[in-house]
Amino acid sequence: MGTFDIAVIGLGPGGEHVAGTLAERGLRVLGIEDRLVGGECPYWGCVPSKMMIRAANALAEARRVDGLAGSIGAVRPNWAPVADRIRADATDSWDDAVAVDRFVGKGGTFVRGTGRITGPGRVEVDGLEHTLERGVVVATGTRPAVPPVDGLADVPYWTNHEAIEVEELPASLVVLGGGAVGCELAQVFARFGVDVSIVEAGDRLLPQEEPRAGDLLADVFRAEGITVRTGRSARRVDVDPAAGPDGRDGVAVELSSSETVRGEKLLVATGRTVDVAATGLESVGVAAGALTVPVDERCRVTDGVWAVGDVTGEGAFTHVAMYQAGIVIRDVLGEDGPAADYRALPRVTFTDPEVASVGLSERAARASLTRVRVGTAQVPSTARGWIHKAGNEGFVTVVEDADRGVLVGATAVGPSGGEVLGALAVAVHAQVPVPTLRSMMYAYPTFHRGIEDALRDLA
Ligand SMILES: Cc1cc2nc3c(=O)[nH]c(=O)nc-3n(C[C@H](O)[C@H](O)[C@H](O)COP(=O)(O)OP(=O)(O)OC[C@H]3O[C@@H](n4cnc5c(N)ncnc54)[C@H](O)[C@@H]3O)c2cc1C
Numbered sequence: 001m002g003t004f005d006i007a008v009i010g011l012g013p014g015g016e017h018v019a020g021t022l023a024e025r026g027l028r029v030l031g032i033e034d035r036l037v038g039g040e041c042p043y044w045g046c047v048p049s050k051m052m053i054r055a056a057n058a059l060a061e062a063r064r065v066d067g068l069a070g071s072i073g074a075v076r077p078n079w080a081p082v083a084d085r086i087r088a089d090a091t092d093s094w095d096d097a098v099a100v101d102r103f104v105g106k107g108g109t110f111v112r113g114t115g116r117i118t119g120p121g122r123v124e125v126d127g128l129e130h131t132l133e134r135g136v137v138v139a140t141g142t143r144p145a146v147p148p149v150d151g152l153a154d155v156p157y158w159t160n161h162e163a164i165e166v167e168e169l170p171a172s173l174v175v176l177g178g179g180a181v182g183c184e185l186a187q188v189f190a191r192f193g194v195d196v197s198i199v200e201a202g203d204r205l206l207p208q209e210e211p212r213a214g215d216l217l218a219d220v221f222r223a224e225g226i227t228v229r230t231g232r233s234a235r236r237v238d239v240d241p242a243a244g245p246d247g248r249d250g251v252a253v254e255l256s257s258s259e260t261v262r263g264e265k266l267l268v269a270t271g272r273t274v275d276v277a278a279t280g281l282e283s284v285g286v287a288a289g290a291l292t293v294p295v296d297e298r299c300r301v302t303d304g305v306w307a308v309g310d311v312t313g314e315g316a317f318t319h320v321a322m323y324q325a326g327i328v329i330r331d332v333l334g335e336d337g338p339a340a341d342y343r344a345l346p347r348v349t350f351t352d353p354e355v356a357s358v359g360l361s362e363r364a365a366r367a368s369l370t371r372v373r374v375g376t377a378q379v380p381s382t383a384r385g386w387i388h389k390a391g392n393e394g395f396v397t398v399v400e401d402a403d404r405g406v407l408v409g410a411t412a413v414g415p416s417g418g419e420v421l422g423a424l425a426v427a428v429h430a431q432v433p434v435p436t437l438r439s440m441m442y443a444y445p446t447f448h449r450g451i452e453d454a455l456r457d458l459a
């Protein structure tokens, strides 16, 4: 039992930033983490998946040498350096000692355990209660959502954890879910020679994005040998002795369309879920059935309780968690600063081509605004796209609120789509007038010059 100024439950990117900064600023901070300090992002999310993508993209580029720069013969993928790098460089063999020391070095008190709010100003960690004089920050993130599919619980499926920790690749993989996790990992494994089938319940891959982004990605995936099935979900999953190599069991997934997809392994990437009740938030007034933790523009849940990161449902991205953490740090310290504003929330799915977007899609804009204009430029038709040749698939789309003359959304699909997004995010965030965007210079021949073409196409 102890008395602190603040307790932070969950030390993923959001919680770790709040806890470390407030400790550095002299507050008595109790940091509570039941797994690894750093959370999903460094151990099973952004960082190792982007190392996998970097390696897979190197293979894809090598395969593009033919027709551009001669011939290097067949490229022979080897997963070992990727697994080694994830173990040694990214995750320290899934050991967070360095991160714990860093937090303690800033003056924080660390406890490994499961935290739970028991009432205003009170937190319990594995049976021990602590008193908080300023409050509690909930930053407990998400866990994989596993759909209620018959038989699924009886087969040894992968979530992002097993997919990231894999040392030896399977011969074949069924990926359930064509969102960000499913698409990124499907392409990685396929580029390393795994026979990948992806099944997405929505009409297209990345259904949250502009429809033409998902369609384009499906074309690229099919050209790379990935089997893409959209508009179908899993009805039943069974162990299938015939689906694994050398007599090892695999899985058979029966789809709503009655087709059966077989693979040595099954990756479930069908979204994430927040466990509101487990954090005890009902003791401070949050409805037990809430799907996410409701917060105001200062990330306050109620007096003396804040929430940051995936739990808030404002966007499951590390940059959202860090952004909200900054707001909570200021609020706890009584400092001024801008309130949360998600109009220019950027999203990048790091497939090849990258699918990057900010703000509203065309559909969302048309649903909420009176006059909308949209412009699109195809990357292969831009000077840089044409020069780039192999791997140049993509487009830039801009969405304008025509009454105000500002962009409210944009999408950049293509090589370095996430980098092209930078300029578009500034335009949406700062509400730069479209005539101003049209009158500036765009360096020749860059990918971001496609923005100028898309602006010219606004209609
Ligand atoms: C495969 C994959 C790739 C991704 N790639 C990207 C990317 O490229 N870019 C990007 O921006 N985002 C990416 N994300 C999303 C990103 O990882 C999350 O948005 C981010 O980790 C959220 O941070 P958080 O602090 O909200 O929660 P988390 O990272 O989930 O951390 C929450 C922590 O709280 C702990 N915890 C939970 N309950 C308790 C409790 N009761 N007591 C104590 N501790 C508790 C958990 O163990 C966990 O460590 C990716 C996610 C995945 C799965």
Ligand SMILES: NC(=O)c1ccc[n+]([C@@H]2O[C@H](COP(=O)([O-])OP(=O)(O)OC[C@H]3O[C@@H](n4cnc5c(N)ncnc54)[C@H](O)[C@@H]3O)[C@@H](O)[C@H]2O)c1
Binding pocket: 147, 176, 177, 178, 179, 180, 181, 182, 184, 199, 200, 201, 202, 206, 207, 232, 233, 234, 269, 270, 271, 272, 315, 316, 317, 347, 348, 349, 350
């Ligand atoms: N590059 C990045 O920033 C990045 C990368 C990975 C993950 N993330 C974050 O993590 C979050 C979680 O990623 P995710 O891909 O697990 O979730 P997601 O919500 O992005 O995608 C899940 C997909 O699964 C589909 N689905 C749901 N149930 C299904 C079923 N029974 N059968 C077939 N398909 C089904 C959904 O239609 C959806 O398209 C993302 O929303 C994103 O915010 C970000």
